[in-house]
Amino acid sequence: MTETKIQLQHVVKAYGDNVVLKDINFEIQAGEFISFVGQSGGGKTTLLRLIAGLEATNSGDIIIAGQQLQGQNQVARVMFQDARLLPWMTVVDNLTFGSKDAQEKQRALALLERVELGEKADAYPSSLSGGQQQRVALARALMSDPEILLLDEPLGALDALTRLKMQQLVADIVAESNLTTILITHDVREGVLLADRVVAVKDGDLGLIVAGQRHQTDRLAIDQTIDDVQNFILAESE
Numbered sequence: 189m190t191e192t193k194i195q196l197q198h199v200v201k202a203y204g205d206n207v208v209l210k211d212i213n214f215e216i217q218a219g220e221f222i223s224f225v226g227q228s229g230g231g232k233t234t235l236l237r238l239i240a241g242l243e244a245t246n247s248g249d250i251i252i253a254g255q256q257l258q259g260q261n262q263v264a265r266v267m268f269q270d271a272r273l274l275p276w277m278t279v280v281d282n283l284t285f286g287s288k289d290a291q292e293k294q295r296a297l298a299l300l301e302r303v304e305l306g307e308k309a310d311a312y313p314s315s316l317s318g319g320q321q322q323r324v325a326l327a328r329a330l331m332s333d334p335e336i337l338l339l340d341e342p343l344g345a346l347d348a349l350t351r352l353k354m355q356q357l358v359a360d361i362v363a364e365s366n367l368t369t370i371l372i373t374h375d376v377r378e379g380v381l382l383a384d385r386v387v388a389v390k391d392g393d394l395g396l397i398v399a400g401q402r403h404q405t406d407r408l409a410i411d412q413t414i415d416d417v418q419n420f421i422l423a424e425s426e
């Protein structure tokens with residue numbers, strides 16, 4: 189039986205007169221991978237921040253595993269476009285925040301192995317490539333064993349090849365841990381390939397929701413979905 193992990197009920201968010209999210213109603217099941225795509229300024233990051241509990245709604249409810257969200261979402265972790273590592277700490281200390289706890293350190297090292305950076309544990313962030321820094325950020329996000337992973341364009345700054353590899357790593361880790369995941373991406377192809385469902389966020393609304401191709405290999409179906417989503421995003425709003 190599937191469990192509803194995230195429920196958005198009549199969620200409204202405004203900054204002053206600027207109504208960013210109009211009336212969002214949406215449910216995400218446990219273990220589901222959702223992609224948010226859409227034009228700049230459409231409200232994607234705002235929606236993610238609300239789910240993370242980093243910001244409060246003006247009205248409406250966010251329900252996490254049946255419980256109304258209040259304050260920060262303790263079972264969610266966010267990963268951003270920039271890795272946001274602490275430059276004065278080694279890679280492993282960026283995961284443990286310098287904790288001397290042996291178990292904590294063990295876990296950090298295991299996660300670094302998982303993102304194929306075991307040998308960089310004692311290096312400083314400045315000596316890592318952008319892709320490596322993002323892998324550290326991913327490992328750090330997993331340290332608390334979150335149930336929900338919120339990804340705000342985490343691969344946006346990477347070159348195409350590194351990006352492809354990172355996509356696979358994210359997909360594998362999410363599947364292994366049965367994480368409920370939301371990925372914001374400007375790359376519609378990436379959104380379609382990784383997700384169970386793709387949501388086009390437009391003018392403060394969830395305009396189009398289509399099946400993603402997470403478990404599919406049918407190239408025609410994939411290309412058709414990408415076309416549909418792109419056309420929807422690019423169409424003039426009324």
Ligand SMILES: Nc1ncnc2c1ncn2[C@@H]1O[C@H](COP(=O)(O)OP(=O)(O)OP(=O)(O)O)[C@@H](O)[C@H]1O
Nearest residue numbers: 203206208226227228229230231232233234235389
């Ligand atoms: N802290 C804030 N204060 C005031 N306005 C904000 C704030 N954060 C976002 N906004 C406004 O909300 C709207 C949506 O912004 P948001 O960052 O959610 O868009 P986005 O879809 O993530 O865009 P992008 O693809 O460029 O990242 C924009 O008009 C933005 O100016």
Ligand SMILES: [Mg+2]
Nearest residue numbers: 232233234340
């Ligand atoms: Mg954004």
